[in-house]
Amino acid sequence: MAADTTPEQVLEQIGAEVRECTACGLCAQRTKAVPGEGALKSGIMFIGEGPGFHEDRQGRPFVGPAGKLLEELLAAVGLHRNQVFITNVVKCRPPGNRDPQPDEIAACADYLERQIAAIDPRIIVTLGRFSMARFFPGAKISAIHGEPKYADGRAYVPFYHPAAGLRATSVKQSLFEDIQALPAIAKRLKELHAAGYFDRQEAGADADNTAAANEPGEDQLSLF
Numbered sequence: 001m002a003a004d005t006t007p008e009q010v011l012e013q014i015g016a017e018v019r020e021c022t023a024c025g026l027c028a029q030r031t032k033a034v035p036g037e038g039a040l041k042s043g044i045m046f047i048g049e050g051p052g053f054h055e056d057r058q059g060r061p062f063v064g065p066a067g068k069l070l071e072e073l074l075a076a077v078g079l080h081r082n083q084v085f086i087t088n089v090v091k092c093r094p095p096g097n098r099d100p101q102p103d104e105i106a107a108c109a110d111y112l113e114r115q116i117a118a119i120d121p122r123i124i125v126t127l128g129r130f131s132m133a134r135f136f137p138g139a140k141i142s143a144i145h146g147e148p149k150y151a152d153g154r155a156y157v158p159f160y161h162p163a164a165g166l167r168a169t170s171v172k173q174s175l176f177e178d179i180q181a182l183p184a185i186a187k188r189l190k191e192l193h194a195a196g197y198f199d200r201q202e203a204g205a206d207a208d209n210t211a212a213a214n215e216p217g218e219d220q221l222s223l224f
């Protein structure tokens with residue numbers, strides 16, 4: 001990346017590549033690829049599973065019924081979807097909304113990695129088990145949903161998938177409880193940064209990893 005390339009430009013470049021991508025079989029039946037969208041500076045990123053019917057038509061993430069619930073969840077903590085970044089593990093719709101296959105997730109992983117690197121979010125919320133598996137290998141969502149993992153200077157927070165919340169009231173209830181904990185998680189994250197927790201966690205791994213360099217940016221998490 002050239003020194004004068006902004007994260008927004010990197011995201012645009014990734015989006016352009018995704019729209020042309022033929023790296024896995026999901027390219028064959030897609031209408032539109034769905035790279036992801038939203039604001040970068042809040043430092044909050046939501047990662048879902050993959051586009052569904054509506055997303056495939058519009059080329060935008062979470063614009064169907066699951067997206068409506070996601071918007072309600074965000075509103076419960078005073079956020080609008082355009083204040084956070086929203087993307088998926090796979091960027092093209094699995095036919096009939098079947099689960100994404102391991103080879104498809106692997107083929108698409110580099111786009112997600114590059115998005116995370118460009119945004120450098122302070123909070124990553126995973127929506128559903130395929131997204132969770134990337135950060136919590138082997139975990140069970142019913143056991144760990146809502147419980148943050150503080151690592152890499154971030155909070156990783158696993159949520160149920162909003163589509164599951166549409167199918168079961170108890171899951172929907174859990175989603176609202178879990179999102180209501182986000183402001184406290186953001187506060188805790190700031191405290192951990194201030195206390196140098198991540199420097200100790202990574203001690204020896206990165207000589208430049210001073211507390212100051214690791215402070216969340218001025219804009220990041222200021223929404224809460």
Ligand code: URA
Nearest residue numbers: 048049050051061062
């Ligand atoms: N479900 C997802 O996982 N992602 C979307 O973008 C829409 C529905």
Ligand code: SF4
Nearest residue numbers: 021024027092107108
């Ligand atoms: Fe490429 Fe990902 Fe779409 Fe597969 S799902 S074609 S890897 S963008």
